[in-house]
Amino acid sequence: MDKAALTKYILDKFAGKVDLLDTGKVEPVFRLESDFLLEFCRAINSDETLHIDFLCNIAGVDTGERFEVVYSVASVKNRIRFDFKIAMAYENAEVESVQSVWPGANWHEREVWELYGINILNHGNLTRFLLPDNWDQGYPMRKNWDAPDFVRMPES
Amino acid sequence: MGVIKKLPVYLEHFPGGGIVATSLDYVLSQSQASSIWYLLFGTACCAIELMATGASRYDFDRFGMIFRASPRQADLIIAAGTITKKMAPRLRLLYDQMAQPRYVIAMGGCTVKGGPFYYDSYAVEKGIDHIVPVDVYIPGCPPRPESLLEGCLTLQKKIKKQKIGDWS
Amino acid sequence: MSAPFRTEEFLVNMGPHHPSTHGVCRFLLTMDGEVVVKAVPYIGYLHRALERICENRTYHQCLPVLDRFEYCTSMSCEYAFCLATEKLAGIQAPERAEYLRVIMLELNRIASHLIWYGTTSLDLGAVTPFLYGFREREDILDLFEMTCGQRLTYNYIRIGGVSRDIPPEFIPKLKEFIEKFPRKVDDYEKLLTENPIWIVRNKNVGILSKELALGYGVSGPALRASGVKFDLRRDDPYSLYDRFEFDIPTGTVGDCYDRYLVRMEEMRQSLRIVKQALEQLPAGDIKTKLPPNFKPPKGEVYSRIENSRGEMGIYIQSAGDSKKPLRVKMRGGSYNQLQVMPEIVKGGKIADLVAVMASMDIIMPEVDR
Numbered sequence: 001m002d003k004a005a006l007t008k009y010i011l012d013k014f015a016g017k018v019d020l021l022d023t024g025k026v027e028p029v030f031r032l033e034s035d036f037l038l039e040f041c042r043a044i045n046s047d048e049t050l051h052i053d054f055l056c057n058i059a060g061v062d063t064g065e066r067f068e069v070v071y072s073v074a075s076v077k078n079r080i081r082f083d084f085k086i087a088m089a090y091e092n093a094e095v096e097s098v099q100s101v102w103p104g105a106n107w108h109e110r111e112v113w114e115l116y117g118i119n120i121l122n123h124g125n126l127t128r129f130l131l132p133d134n135w136d137q138g139y140p141m142r143k144n145w146d147a148p149d150f151v152r153m154p155e156s
Numbered sequence: 157m158g159v160i161k162k163l164p165v166y167l168e169h170f171p172g173g174g175i176v177a178t179s180l181d182y183v184l185s186q187s188q189a190s191s192i193w194y195l196l197f198g199t200a201c202c203a204i205e206l207m208a209t210g211a212s213r214y215d216f217d218r219f220g221m222i223f224r225a226s227p228r229q230a231d232l233i234i235a236a237g238t239i240t241k242k243m244a245p246r247l248r249l250l251y252d253q254m255a256q257p258r259y260v261i262a263m264g265g266c267t268v269k270g271g272p273f274y275y276d277s278y279a280v281e282k283g284i285d286h287i288v289p290v291d292v293y294i295p296g297c298p299p300r301p302e303s304l305l306e307g308c309l310t311l312q313k314k315i316k317k318q319k320i321g322d323w324s
Numbered sequence: 325m326s327a328p329f330r331t332e333e334f335l336v337n338m339g340p341h342h343p344s345t346h347g348v349c350r351f352l353l354t355m356d357g358e359v360v361v362k363a364v365p366y367i368g369y370l371h372r373a374l375e376r377i378c379e380n381r382t383y384h385q386c387l388p389v390l391d392r393f394e395y396c397t398s399m400s401c402e403y404a405f406c407l408a409t410e411k412l413a414g415i416q417a418p419e420r421a422e423y424l425r426v427i428m429l430e431l432n433r434i435a436s437h438l439i440w441y442g443t444t445s446l447d448l449g450a451v452t453p454f455l456y457g458f459r460e461r462e463d464i465l466d467l468f469e470m471t472c473g474q475r476l477t478y479n480y481i482r483i484g485g486v487s488r489d490i491p492p493e494f495i496p497k498l499k500e501f502i503e504k505f506p507r508k509v510d511d512y513e514k515l516l517t518e519n520p521i522w523i524v525r526n527k528n529v530g531i532l533s534k535e536l537a538l539g540y541g542v543s544g545p546a547l548r549a550s551g552v553k554f555d556l557r558r559d560d561p562y563s564l565y566d567r568f569e570f571d572i573p574t575g576t577v578g579d580c581y582d583r584y585l586v587r588m589e590e591m592r593q594s595l596r597i598v599k600q601a602l603e604q605l606p607a608g609d610i611k612t613k614l615p616p617n618f619k620p621p622k623g624e625v626y627s628r629i630e631n632s633r634g635e636m637g638i639y640i641q642s643a644g645d646s647k648k649p650l651r652v653k654m655r656g657g658s659y660n661q662l663q664v665m666p667e668i669v670k671g672g673k674i675a676d677l678v679a680v681m682a683s684m685d686i687i688m689p690e691v692d693r
Binding site (some may be wrong): 132133134140145147149151 | 208241267274275276278279
């Protein structure tokens with residue numbers, strides 16, 4: 001399935017609930033609302049044409065205006081790859097866990113929670129693992145994060 | 157004792173053999189310097205160069221350097237690789253577990269002063285010399301095996317100059 | 325009547341300083357005698373905040389940081405980042421540069437597998453393979469060194485090309501290596517493949533089923549050893565990999581022994597690719613000129629390549645008006661391989677944990693970043 005056909009298929013199947021973000025020549029990126037996330041993941045996982053069985057990556061993003069959580073997924077069987085993302089405001093940022101669809105999401109989501117402070121609902125194991133156990137300086141990947149011993153590179 | 161002050165080793169001839177006369181300081185420091193066993197402590201990129209130094213081409217064994225897995229058997233920590241804030245207490249713990257006399261080589265830019273992670277990193281310890289006392293610094297990212305060998309030779313020189321009274 | 329015989333469960337801490345954890349991984353093991361009841365990995369001892377650093381560097385300055393992301397195959401890290409940026413900005417590297425990239429990537433894959441070969445056997449108690457593996461690895465490093473001056477962190481592949489052309493003595497040296505390396509791989513196999521101790525330690529140990537592997541996002545040789553014929557070089561081709569002929573070795577059972585065999589065969593296949601690339605190597609430019617103030621347009625991309633440890637993906641989001649990326653996320657194969665470990669070591673012996681970890685070829689900077 002090529003890029004155009006894939007885009008059309010997904011936009012038709014989830015009409016009204018999924019938008020396409022224009023990203024030029026690269027793989028399609030879709031945008032959806034956070035309350036539709038789990039349903040969407042289950043649907044693309046069980047759909048015969050798509051059969052998305054492989055979660056590549058989950059990335060938290062702080063764009064400076066809002067949070068985004070980007071899911072990169074692929075199908076090993078059907079050679080499909082695309083991204084979808086959820087945008088949310090800084091306040092009460094939370095998304096549903098997708099572990100029930102892809103168990104490998106566990107650590108990726110934990111990382112998003114740990115470094116960005118985006119709450120993952122129904123995760124079950126939100127504990128620190130990248131930062132030291134006694135870390136008390138907040139969420140270091142946020143753009144406005146700062147600490148006394150944090151040295152920024154001088155602008156050249 | 158006049159002889160020993162001039163020469164570290166003095167051979168006294170006796171009928172049927174000889175007796176080597178030397179100072180205890182000399183014998184101990186020489187033998188200590190020639191068999192430094194290092195702790196296999198690699199955290200990041202430098203660990204690969206440490207392994208390469210121990211392997212076929214560079215052959216660490218020539219200098220009597222053999223790796224040990226346990227700090228109790230080791231004389232030297234080669235801190236190879238980045239020490240993060242999470243790892244720093246463990247490095248101190250390992251150092252404390254070693255028997256004296258003990259030495260530390262800071263291998264690579266990260267252990268010297270944070271290296272490429274000095275700026276913009278919230279997790280990296282900026283140099284290990286405020287965690288453990290360092291004897292030899294080897295800059296580089298990562299240092300070549302030759303640099304590491306040179307560093308070890310420098311450490312040997314240092315050990316050879318030591319007296320028993322310096323052990324602490 | 326006396327109570328039934330029961331053993332007490334106890335906790336064993338393994339790591340972060342442990343010679344067989346390939347870095348600074350820590351396991352907290354709940355043991356029943358010698359049997360692992362539960363294994364909980366603790367990571368982060370090498371978390372260096374590479375992603376945060378990349379956000380504060382220009383695209384060109386990111387490359388040395390990427391080198392340290394997965395230092396056994398630095399070339400792939402650089403390449404994954406360059407590929408993502410090139411996709412984003414619509415740049416095409418010259419053909420000669422692409423060929424040079426392929427040669428370097430595949431040589432680097434062999435070098436990485438040689439490290440794996442040496443350390444894995446060291447973990448399981450065989451010291452000779454370590455010396456053998458590192459001997460040939462030095463030959464590859466010589467080739468890299470004469471090209472870019474570094475042994476480990478190359479900074480060779482740049483956005484839009486490579487940093488410099490290969491020197492004239494490179495090709496004869498490489499031909500010599502191509503000539504002799506297959507015999508060396510035979511030697512390696514002779515040492516271990518039919519070694520009874522090796523077979524006992526590896527066969528039917530740490531079986532990873534196909535479903536578990538896919539669910540947990542396991543990729544690369546570990547996935548192929550479980551019987552899934554999936555290789556990004558063939559299935560999602562990047563660079564010039566569709567021009568070369570090579571086989572994708574797969575396993576059947578998914579145990580440590582299969583993972584071993586798959587990696588050994590991969591070394592041969594990588595050499596085949598190098599050979600073909602060298603034959604087809606055209607003359608020409610090695611770099612596309614980029615403006616000094618290089619700013620990719622607004623957008624985002626996740627690009628993935630087949631690394632020696634599985635899928636290496638780089639996610640870049642660009643704001644469009646900045647020389648610096650808004651977000652760089654690195655995804656390494658080891659991250660998911662380590663995540664699945666508790667599932668496959670459960671119920672095995674503690675010594676098997678070492679074998680499984682070694683055969684998965686987990687390397688901590690890829691996990692912690």
